[in-house]
Amino acid sequence: xxxLERWAGYLAIAGGAVMVLALxxxxxxxxxxxxxxxxxxxxLLAAAVLGLYERTKSAVGQQGVVTSLAWLVxxxxxxxALIRGRxxxxxxxxxxxxxxxxxxxxxxxxxxxxxxxxxLVFVLFGVGWMLLGYAxxxxxxx
Numbered sequence: 460x461x462x463l464e465r466w467a468g469y470l471a472i473a474g475g476a477v478m479v480l481a482l483x484x485x486x487x488x489x490x491x492x493x494x495x496x497x498x499x500x501x502x503l504l505a506a507a508v509l510g511l512y513e514r515t516k517s518a519v520g521q522q523g524v525v526t527s528l529a530w531l532v533x534x535x536x537x538x539x540a541l542i543r544g545r546x547x548x549x550x551x552x553x554x555x556x557x558x559x560x561x562x563x564x565x566x567x568x569x570x571x572x573x574x575x576x577x578x579l580v581f582v583l584f585g586v587g588w589m590l591l592g593y594a595x596x597x598x599x600x601x
Contacts, residue, residue: 467510471592474503478585482578489575504588508537511547511595541591548594554587 463470478500484493538559541552562581569577 461510461513463506463510464513465510467507467514468592468595468597470503470507470510471588471595473592474500474507475585475588475590475592477503478588479582482582482585486575486579500585507588507592511541511591512537514547514595538587548590551587551590551592551594554583554590556587558583558585558587 477496481493481496481500484491538552538555541547542549542556558581562578562584565577565580566573
């Protein structure tokens with residue numbers, strides 16, 4: 460088992476937790492420097508997705524290859540691949556998918572200056588990654 464594969468679950472938990480924490484902080488203080496934590500989230504989740512793909516490649520197949528390598532856009536595709544492949548936590552994968560889609564739609568609908576509470580929708584995305592990470596730490600690599 461490779462390094463990323465071994466630590467993928469913990470990286471996903473950390474990335475999801477940092478995202479949830481940052482979103483809660485900026486909801487109450489939109490001028491907070493907590494926005495900068497989202498750069499850490501990107502790095503943690505990028506490494507997590509690559510490691511999770513290695514763990515689940517037999518279940519997620521080619522869809523997982525393409526989408527995990529393009530994780531920023533492909534995070535949605537990777538969640539779909541996890542759901543279809545019944546790999547790791549389907550609840551976590553659904554939360555990633557729903558959180559990203561509903562959050563993006565809400566962000567666009569919120570206009571140029573959306574209310575800070577609107578960003579709480581993305582908490583679903585962060586919690587989904589935490590559940591996927593937890594499942595990865597509990598299931599043997601296959």
